[in-house]
Amino acid sequence: MSALALDAVELKSFLDREFPQICDQLQIEKVTPMCARMRLLCDDRHLRPGGTISGPSIMLLADVTFYVAILGMIGPEALTVTTNMNLNFLRKPAREDLLCDARILKLGRRLVAGDCLLYSASGSPEKPVAHAAVTYARP
Amino acid sequence: MSALALDAVELKSFLDREFPQICDQLQIEKVTPMCARMRLLCDDRHLRPGGTISGPSIMLLADVTFYVAILGMIGPEALTVTTNMNLNFLRKPAREDLLCDARILKLGRRLVAGDCLLYSASGSPEKPVAHAAVTYARP
Amino acid sequence: MSALALDAVELKSFLDREFPQICDQLQIEKVTPMCARMRLLCDDRHLRPGGTISGPSIMLLADVTFYVAILGMIGPEALTVTTNMNLNFLRKPAREDLLCDARILKLGRRLVAGDCLLYSASGSPEKPVAHAAVTYARP
Amino acid sequence: MSALALDAVELKSFLDREFPQICDQLQIEKVTPMCARMRLLCDDRHLRPGGTISGPSIMLLADVTFYVAILGMIGPEALTVTTNMNLNFLRKPAREDLLCDARILKLGRRLVAGDCLLYSASGSPEKPVAHAAVTYARP
Numbered sequence: 001m002s003a004l005a006l007d008a009v010e011l012k013s014f015l016d017r018e019f020p021q022i023c024d025q026l027q028i029e030k031v032t033p034m035c036a037r038m039r040l041l042c043d044d045r046h047l048r049p050g051g052t053i054s055g056p057s058i059m060l061l062a063d064v065t066f067y068v069a070i071l072g073m074i075g076p077e078a079l080t081v082t083t084n085m086n087l088n089f090l091r092k093p094a095r096e097d098l099l100c101d102a103r104i105l106k107l108g109r110r111l112v113a114g115d116c117l118l119y120s121a122s123g124s125p126e127k128p129v130a131h132a133a134v135t136y137a138r139p
Numbered sequence: 140m141s142a143l144a145l146d147a148v149e150l151k152s153f154l155d156r157e158f159p160q161i162c163d164q165l166q167i168e169k170v171t172p173m174c175a176r177m178r179l180l181c182d183d184r185h186l187r188p189g190g191t192i193s194g195p196s197i198m199l200l201a202d203v204t205f206y207v208a209i210l211g212m213i214g215p216e217a218l219t220v221t222t223n224m225n226l227n228f229l230r231k232p233a234r235e236d237l238l239c240d241a242r243i244l245k246l247g248r249r250l251v252a253g254d255c256l257l258y259s260a261s262g263s264p265e266k267p268v269a270h271a272a273v274t275y276a277r278p
Numbered sequence: 279m280s281a282l283a284l285d286a287v288e289l290k291s292f293l294d295r296e297f298p299q300i301c302d303q304l305q306i307e308k309v310t311p312m313c314a315r316m317r318l319l320c321d322d323r324h325l326r327p328g329g330t331i332s333g334p335s336i337m338l339l340a341d342v343t344f345y346v347a348i349l350g351m352i353g354p355e356a357l358t359v360t361t362n363m364n365l366n367f368l369r370k371p372a373r374e375d376l377l378c379d380a381r382i383l384k385l386g387r388r389l390v391a392g393d394c395l396l397y398s399a400s401g402s403p404e405k406p407v408a409h410a411a412v413t414y415a416r417p
Numbered sequence: 418m419s420a421l422a423l424d425a426v427e428l429k430s431f432l433d434r435e436f437p438q439i440c441d442q443l444q445i446e447k448v449t450p451m452c453a454r455m456r457l458l459c460d461d462r463h464l465r466p467g468g469t470i471s472g473p474s475i476m477l478l479a480d481v482t483f484y485v486a487i488l489g490m491i492g493p494e495a496l497t498v499t500t501n502m503n504l505n506f507l508r509k510p511a512r513e514d515l516l517c518d519a520r521i522l523k524l525g526r527r528l529v530a531g532d533c534l535l536y537s538a539s540g541s542p543e544k545p546v547a548h549a550a551v552t553y554a555r556p
Contacts, residue, residue, distance in 0.1 A: 018188060049157060055202050055221055056195035063194050082194055083389060084362050084413060086225040086503040086550055088530050090523040105545050106507040110388065111361060111415065113505045115532065115548065128522050131532065133503055133550045135362060137389065222528060223501050223552060225364040225411055227391045229384040244406050245368040249527060250500060250554065252366050254393065254409065267383050270393065272364055272411045274501060276528065296466060327435060333480050333499055334473035341472050360472055364503040
């Protein structure tokens with residue numbers, strides 16, 4: 001669980017190539033062993049009436065950030081897929097970028113589980129907008 | 140728990156007015172007491188590499204279908220919000236419309252809870268693509 | 279997904295042998311393909327102040343009923359283990375036996391997922407006490 | 418998020434009085450604002466075949482630790498009840514005491530949400546046995 005299999009630059013190239021439709025919305029902030037931080041670049045596509053960020057946008061950010069944390073540890077396994085996500089919506093997100101901190105709690109050969117804390121870019125992780133528990137299956 | 144507060148036609152008008160950004164993607168199929176069925180009109184926006192429907196699109200369909208089931212029972216309370224969603228991804232969805240059956244298991248004064256079964260339009264509820272347990276809070 | 283690998287009588291013998299500490303609390307009511315129904319024989323051990331059934335007792339019933347539904351399909355694989363359980367507590371259970379209906383939604387080679395509806399023995403599945411979404415991993 | 422409404426000694430008295438049936442199994446280790454740590458005193462009641470701690474015992478520990486974290490902030494509201502718990506089982510627990518760290522992520526007037534990390538007493542929070550996301554409703 002020590003060194004990274006892929007660093008932030010390599011992960012960005014991988015996402016750009018494999019998921020072109022999301023890479024203009026999401027930006028890797030940092031990747032460390034068992035962890036990743038990403039940013040949702042908030043624009044009109046992500047908003048709901050009242051100027052709040054939509055649930056599916058929150059889910060997208062949590063899902064991709066956890067995926068990046070996994071790939072940082074195991075390398076480019078595109079077929080790794082989400083099997084479970086439990087989302088708790090805690091506060092109305094502001095109309096601004098959203099940050100997500102993912103941490104892996106168990107890096108198994110078959111299942112990888114952990115969680116994500118999401119908070120507004122001008123806010124703090126102590127006032128999270130949402131929390132997600134996530135499980136991925138490896139091929 | 141008997142009669143509907145809003146029928147399918149009234150619910151469609153409500154969604155068109157309050158959520159214009161989603162109403163071209165989602166269609167109400169039917170609404171009965173404590174239940175709703177909706178369809179995701181699958182197009183390129185919903186796809187991931189390999190031609191599969193994205194997780195956020197699945198979540199959007201589950202979230203809106205459950206919301207419509209609630210509004211069918213309680214009337215137009217736009218401020219009703221999702222507090223928890225637990226998603227299990229069961230099968231790779233085909234590149235086609237997705238159906239979602241939502242059922243309310245508890246219609247409380249403060250919390251409404253239930254679940255959603257999602258399946259491909261040419262498939263069957265016996266081979267679901269995803270299952271979602273959902274909780275909404277009423278204002 | 280047709281015939282049962284183990285019927286209710288064989289499943290009872292298996293539970294009695296492998297899980298002697300729970301078999302006086304739980305009773306198999308019926309097992310059909312992809313489904314099982316079990317009963318929690320309510321006694322003082324399961325109660326909380328106010329005469330309500332405790333959360334861990336509810337979880338035990340959901341967990342074992344889903345396990346029995348799986349074993350009915352795949353035979354006696356004692357090493358099959360719970361990886362995720364999402365519990366929604368819907369109504370205060372009465373001080374009486376609790377029934378649980380489990381259904382398998384996906385019987386995979388590695389993961390088995392589905393859900394459980396729990397309701398009081400004198401009540402009805404339309405007024406559930408709890409709902410559980412469950413995932414098991416096969417060895 | 419500042420001072421505690423009840424400290425560890427007062428919380429112990431409250432649990433002893435209100436939940437006599439569990440207080441010989443569970444011990445408060447520490448309580449700080451928005452957080453609590455408790456210990457499951459492992460004995461034969463908590464074990465499953467193979468000497469592992471049962472799922473319902475893990476759930477009990479997570480549930481009570483989160484409850485204690487809430488009461489530390491809001492004082493003795495016995496009627497505060499669990500509405501949702503999402504459990505991920507990550508590693509087989511050893512046959513020894515289990516520790517649980519609960520943190521509150523949102524202390525709302527109606528809903529309180531957060532999570533719990535559970536690990537073996539001789540192990541470390543970096544190798545958790547289970548993770549629980551929890552929501553309680555206030556009366």
